[in-house]
Amino acid sequence: MALKEIIILPDKRLRLVSKPVEKITPEIRKLVDDMFETMYDAPGIGLAAIQVAEPLRLITMDLAKKSEDGETNREPRVFINPEILSSSEELSTYEEGCLSIPEYYEEVERPARVRVRYTDLDGKLHEEDAEGLFATCIQHEIDHLNGVLFIDYLSKLKRDRVNKKFEKAAKRAAE
Numbered sequence: 001m002a003l004k005e006i007i008i009l010p011d012k013r014l015r016l017v018s019k020p021v022e023k024i025t026p027e028i029r030k031l032v033d034d035m036f037e038t039m040y041d042a043p044g045i046g047l048a049a050i051q052v053a054e055p056l057r058l059i060t061m062d063l064a065k066k067s068e069d070g071e072t073n074r075e076p077r078v079f080i081n082p083e084i085l086s087s088s089e090e091l092s093t094y095e096e097g098c099l100s101i102p103e104y105y106e107e108v109e110r111p112a113r114v115r116v117r118y119t120d121l122d123g124k125l126h127e128e129d130a131e132g133l134f135a136t137c138i139q140h141e142i143d144h145l146n147g148v149l150f151i152d153y154l155s156k157l158k159r160d161r162v163n164k165k166f167e168k169a170a171k172r173a174a175e
């Protein structure tokens with residue numbers, strides 16, 4: 001396994017539309033392993049391949065809570081070529097963050113429930129209903145596959161402020 005670098009704003013690659021995974025090759029399995037290592041290290045609850053600069057429709061996720069004895073129980077999940085089949089009219093609000101927009105958190109309103117279709121690492125097709133944090137997270141990650149970030153749902157004022165902050169930081173880092 002290997003840790004990968006997570007790309008952050010204002011990296012333009014975050015705006016790419018990722019390409020479908022055509023075949024589950026050893027290279028894809030290696031990428032998935034590296035994405036889990038990178039996601040757990042960050043730490044984050046989800047990661048889209050483009051966040052490690054691979055423009056593929058591939059997501060890793062782990063929504064497991066810490067158990068009472070403090071042991072970290074892992075529930076790693078992989079979503080290949082995920083699609084949202086339908087969304088509830090009811091909305092729900094979560095405070096979202098993104099590993100590509102470090103240390104910035106804002107409330108975002110999204111459909112409370114979605115039905116998703118995806119392929120797993122064995123190539124098996126699944127359909128599943130998502131609600132709660134799972135619904136929010138899968139929508140956040142599928143957005144990444146389409147070059148969409150959670151700041152796109154905020155007011156222009158807030159979005160401009162965040163973009164400026166990260167552009168400044170990048171300029172300072174380049175000096």
Ligand code: GNR
Binds near residue numbers: 044046098
């Ligand atoms: O770690 C993450 N936490 C999170 C919290 C609320 C809504 C979405 C997320 S996803 C984020 C990791 C990430 O950036 N995935 O793309």
Ligand code: NI
Binds near residue numbers: 098144
């Ligand atoms: Ni994100």
